[in-house]
Amino acid sequence: MNLLNISSPHATRPGNTGTVMLTVLAALIPGIAVLSYFFGPGHLIQICLASATALLCEAAILYVRKKPILFYLTDYSALLTAVLLAISLPPYAPYWVTIVATLFAIIIAKHLYGGLGQNPFNPAMIGFALVLVSFPVEMTTSWSAPSALLNSSISIQDALRYIFLSRETIDAITMATPLDLYKHQVEIATATEIYQDPIFHGPNSDASIALGWQWVNFAFLLGGAFLLWKKIFTWHVPVSLLISLSLLSLFIGWDSDSYVPLSLHLFAGATMLGAFFIATDPVTASTTPLGKLIYGAGIGILIYVIRTWGAYPDAVAFAVLLMNFCAPLIDQYSQPRTYGHKKAVRGLAKKD
Amino acid sequence: MNMHHYTLHDFKGGIHPEQNKSQSTGQDISTAGIPKILILPISQHIGAPAVPLVKVGDVVLKGQVIAQGEDFVSCNLHAPTSGVISAISEAPVPNQSGMQDTCIQITTDGNDSWPPIKGLDNYLDAEPQALIEAISQAGISGMGGAGFPTHVKASIPASKIDTLIINAAECEPYITSDDALMRENAADIIKGIEILQAILKPQQCYIGIEDNKPEAIKALQDALKENKDDTHGIHVVVIPTKYPSGGEKQLIQILTGLEVPVAGLPADIGIVCQNIGTVRAIFQAVALGRPLISRITTITGDTVAHPQNFEVLLGTPVQYLLEQAGCDQNKIQRLIMGGPMMGFTITDNQIPVTKTSNCIIAATHNELADPAMEQACIRCGMCTQACPAQLLPQQLLWFAKSSNLDQAQAHNISDCIECGACSYVCPSNIPLVQYYRFAKGEIKQAKADKQSSEQAKLRFDTRNARLEREEAEKAEKRKARAEAAAKKQAAKKDAPPTEDATAAASDPAAELKGLKQKVLASQTRVDKARERLSMAQEQNLDTAGALQLGLDKQIEKLAIAQKNLEQANS
Numbered sequence: 001m002n003l004l005n006i007s008s009p010h011a012t013r014p015g016n017t018g019t020v021m022l023t024v025l026a027a028l029i030p031g032i033a034v035l036s037y038f039f040g041p042g043h044l045i046q047i048c049l050a051s052a053t054a055l056l057c058e059a060a061i062l063y064v065r066k067k068p069i070l071f072y073l074t075d076y077s078a079l080l081t082a083v084l085l086a087i088s089l090p091p092y093a094p095y096w097v098t099i100v101a102t103l104f105a106i107i108i109a110k111h112l113y114g115g116l117g118q119n120p121f122n123p124a125m126i127g128f129a130l131v132l133v134s135f136p137v138e139m140t141t142s143w144s145a146p147s148a149l150l151n152s153s154i155s156i157q158d159a160l161r162y163i164f165l166s167r168e169t170i171d172a173i174t175m176a177t178p179l180d181l182y183k184h185q186v187e188i189a190t191a192t193e194i195y196q197d198p199i200f201h202g203p204n205s206d207a208s209i210a211l212g213w214q215w216v217n218f219a220f221l222l223g224g225a226f227l228l229w230k231k232i233f234t235w236h237v238p239v240s241l242l243i244s245l246s247l248l249s250l251f252i253g254w255d256s257d258s259y260v261p262l263s264l265h266l267f268a269g270a271t272m273l274g275a276f277f278i279a280t281d282p283v284t285a286s287t288t289p290l291g292k293l294i295y296g297a298g299i300g301i302l303i304y305v306i307r308t309w310g311a312y313p314d315a316v317a318f319a320v321l322l323m324n325f326c327a328p329l330i331d332q333y334s335q336p337r338t339y340g341h342k343k344a345v346r347g348l349a350k351k352d
Numbered sequence: 353m354n355m356h357h358y359t360l361h362d363f364k365g366g367i368h369p370e371q372n373k374s375q376s377t378g379q380d381i382s383t384a385g386i387p388k389i390l391i392l393p394i395s396q397h398i399g400a401p402a403v404p405l406v407k408v409g410d411v412v413l414k415g416q417v418i419a420q421g422e423d424f425v426s427c428n429l430h431a432p433t434s435g436v437i438s439a440i441s442e443a444p445v446p447n448q449s450g451m452q453d454t455c456i457q458i459t460t461d462g463n464d465s466w467p468p469i470k471g472l473d474n475y476l477d478a479e480p481q482a483l484i485e486a487i488s489q490a491g492i493s494g495m496g497g498a499g500f501p502t503h504v505k506a507s508i509p510a511s512k513i514d515t516l517i518i519n520a521a522e523c524e525p526y527i528t529s530d531d532a533l534m535r536e537n538a539a540d541i542i543k544g545i546e547i548l549q550a551i552l553k554p555q556q557c558y559i560g561i562e563d564n565k566p567e568a569i570k571a572l573q574d575a576l577k578e579n580k581d582d583t584h585g586i587h588v589v590v591i592p593t594k595y596p597s598g599g600e601k602q603l604i605q606i607l608t609g610l611e612v613p614v615a616g617l618p619a620d621i622g623i624v625c626q627n628i629g630t631v632r633a634i635f636q637a638v639a640l641g642r643p644l645i646s647r648i649t650t651i652t653g654d655t656v657a658h659p660q661n662f663e664v665l666l667g668t669p670v671q672y673l674l675e676q677a678g679c680d681q682n683k684i685q686r687l688i689m690g691g692p693m694m695g696f697t698i699t700d701n702q703i704p705v706t707k708t709s710n711c712i713i714a715a716t717h718n719e720l721a722d723p724a725m726e727q728a729c730i731r732c733g734m735c736t737q738a739c740p741a742q743l744l745p746q747q748l749l750w751f752a753k754s755s756n757l758d759q760a761q762a763h764n765i766s767d768c769i770e771c772g773a774c775s776y777v778c779p780s781n782i783p784l785v786q787y788y789r790f791a792k793g794e795i796k797q798a799k800a801d802k803q804s805s806e807q808a809k810l811r812f813d814t815r816n817a818r819l820e821r822e823e824a825e826k827a828e829k830r831k832a833r834a835e836a837a838a839k840k841q842a843a844k845k846d847a848p849p850t851e852d853a854t855a856a857a858s859d860p861a862a863e864l865k866g867l868k869q870k871v872l873a874s875q876t877r878v879d880k881a882r883e884r885l886s887m888a889q890e891q892n893l894d895t896a897g898a899l900q901l902g903l904d905k906q907i908e909k910l911a912i913a914q915k916n917l918e919q920a921n922s
């Protein structure tokens with residue numbers, strides 16, 4: 001008899017980090033499906049491209065760092081980063097934009113900081129921010145119009161051509177996103193006038209907020225609800241994010257003749273993707289219950305501020321990165337009160 | 353019966369592991385029988401080890417005291433059956449770290465013969481002191497886990513206690529020994545609680561039990577109903593099943609909403625907790641005069657053909673029990689004493705059942721999988737969600753891994769109850785509790801080191817002071833001699849030589865000097881004694897007590913010398 005000698009606990013819940021990442025990937029499926037339905041096959045191609053880049057790159061780094069490759073690849077964290085990055089990018093961005101963003105996310109934002117769990121900034125958002133700043137033209141002219149507004153829907157061949165070969169005729173299929181459009185129009189037009197644009201109500205008045213976008217956001221909301229139910233993350237970050245964004249929009253931007261209205265803030269941009277899949281990235285978020293509320297609220301506020309007064313049409317990436325920066329500090333000052341203690345500890349221990 | 357409604361106060365965190373209890377609840381409790389030998393560790397409780405009263409070759413009767421708790425915080429140990437003492441030696445004992453300890457071994461004779469035993473008459477009217485004495489004589493210590501001597505807890509002044517809590521939660525998976533006991537012996541349990549009420553006079557008494565034990569709940573309620581006068585206010589409070597609701601601190605929180613203050617005891621908030629098995633032992637001790645010689649232990653796990661609860665004689669080797677339950681011992685991959693969350697593995701199947709052994713799990717590989725390879729912490733916070741102490745396990749991990757003991761302490765690592773909830777949920781399969789145990793050990797070590805370096809410094813200082821004083825003493829003596837010689841010289845010159853000896857003796861100045869010297873000498877002796885003592889304390893020598901006495905004596909003498917000097921001075 002050769003008995004194991006290990007200390008307690010002896011029972012653990014089945015599953016591992018890979019299970020968590022796969023669950024999150026599964027929860028992205030409805031969102032990706034809706035995206036592809038309304039905006040063509042662009043995102044699917046970007047997902048394949050980013051995933052292949054990420055996995056190869058991660059494997060190469062693991063090889064260089066002399067780590068067991070398969071063991072780390074199957075935590076699926078690189079895959080998740082790639083997918084999140086790909087669906088954040090415009091669907092018809094040129095291939096090199098996607099590759100640069102992915103390489104930067106994996107090499108610089110993840111592995112230079114020590115790999116999974118050590119990175120202070122959300123790798124996908126670092127990659128996204130880098131290409132947004134470096135290649136503004138490609139990044140702002142590659143969102144296609146919802147296919148219902150096009151003469152014919154985008155074929156795979158077309159998509160591949162736009163992404164890999166030639167962008168000559170891409171103007172035929174692209175248009176500004178509804179958030180962008182509203183933001184620019186509102187300076188010269190009233191809400192009623194802006195809403196004339198078919199991107200808001202669809203060709204047959206079949207949309208109530210923004211054509212396609214509203215369903216994309218609902219799909220990500222659905223996926224997020226699934227993850228909440230699976231207890232992959234807690235409600236704190238998404239709820240406080242959505243509440244703070246809504247409150248600001250209601251108090252500052254109540255006049256839709258001068259500001260983007262709340263409905264568009266919530267359902268016409270990357271808000272739901274950001275609230276449920278980006279801001280909740282565990283590694284880079286705050287971890288205490290109170291800290292998560294502060295962290296989520298901070299992102300919501302920054303999203304509103306950047307969208308309203310900043311130069312960029314959407315703001316999830318910058319808002320998340322700025323709050324990543326604050327997360328360690330938030331954690332230190334939001335520790336819960338330990339059982340039996342009168343007060344919670346605030347901050348780190350003083351060195352003597 | 354009127355139903356009481358209690359506001360239950362949930363505790364933060366907690367988990368719902370697979371229960372695995374039904375396997376062992378199919379049969380009634382059966383007696384495990386008398387093995388050929390019993391191995392009885394002299395330390396089955398918290399406190400000073402019991403001192404053996406028997407020697408090898410002695411014939412003992414069932415229930416005879418074979419080792420005595422000589423300290424207040426200690427426990428008697430009785431022969432669980434009749435036989436001959438065949439060894440008193442070191443043997444493996446149930447312990448986290450696989451230690452050996454002194455055990456009394458009995459070769460049983462199979463007669464199981466008792467001397468006549470008798471309980472206290474009208475025990476509910478007896479003086480609390482007599483009840484406590486009966487409990488103390490019976491060698492009862494907490495049977496739920498920690499093994500704190502029960503008579504010590506029962507001696508907390510009744511004026512301090514308003515709530516008595518009986519812990520029947522049994523929240524760990526697999527374990528069903530308390531469940532079985534309640535189903536079959538509910539009446540004894542209630543009577544045992546009445547004895548505790550007679551001692552502690554609490555205003556209220558709750559039995560906290562998880563809702564996964566409906567039969568036990570019903571048995572307790574029926575027993576309460578049958579009890580003629582329901583004036584004692586014993587309430588069966590059913591609580592939701594959630595691990596670790598049976599942790600003392602958590603159960604207190606659930607039932608009262610109060611928290612045991614940090615570094616404090618339940619008594620600080622007017623509460624005493626006792627385990628259900630302990631309560632039954634109290635009844636047997638007081639009402640029947642039966643000492644604690646057996647307990648209920650669950651034998652379970654996938655290698656066991658008939659998982660069940662046994663009434664086991666203390667000292668029964670685990671192997672004997674496994675045989676009784678039809679265990680295929682070759683298939684055992686992990687042998688656990690206690691539950692899967694907080695129990696410890698044993699690697700020797702001759703280890704005996706003690707007063708605290710509530711469960712033995714003989715698990716296969718499939719049942720409790722080998723530890724999976726540790727992945728990086730992804731800061732998912734699932735551990736934080738699960739921690740009943742409201743710690744931040746992932747931060748503690750970070751500090752423990754980097755040996756940042758200051759921060760670990762600042763993040764209250766010492767409040768970790770090692771319940772294992774965090775490790776259980778961690779998707780990265782990080783053995784968090786192991787890291788915490790390691791860090792706690794290091795903190796303890798660092799404290800001990802600091803203390804001993806302080807001790808060393810103290811010793812160094814006192815030694816220096818002594819040397820200085822000795823030097824001063826010598827100088828004083830030299831001076832005195834020189835003066836005396838000078839005086840003599842002068843006297844020789846001035847006066848007739850007849851007087852000098854007596855004059856010196858009656859000279860008050862000389863007397864004063866003598867006293868001064870005495871004080872100095874005494875001071876030196878005190879210093880030396882202090883040095884020896886601190887050295888002994890530092891090395892944890894047993895002689896420290898004696899040295900302390902010596903030091904006290906020297907200090908007394910010094911005080912007398914100083915007083916004499918003062919009187920002479922004035």
Ligand code: SF4
Pocket residue numbers: 728729730731732733734735736745746749774777778779780781782784
């Ligand atoms: S559960 Fe594990 S992976 Fe998640 S934060 Fe805690 S220690 Fe890290």
Ligand code: SF4
Pocket residue numbers: 738739740741742743745767768769770771772773774775784785
């Ligand atoms: S073992 Fe300690 S840190 Fe982990 S959940 Fe239990 S009390 Fe919290």
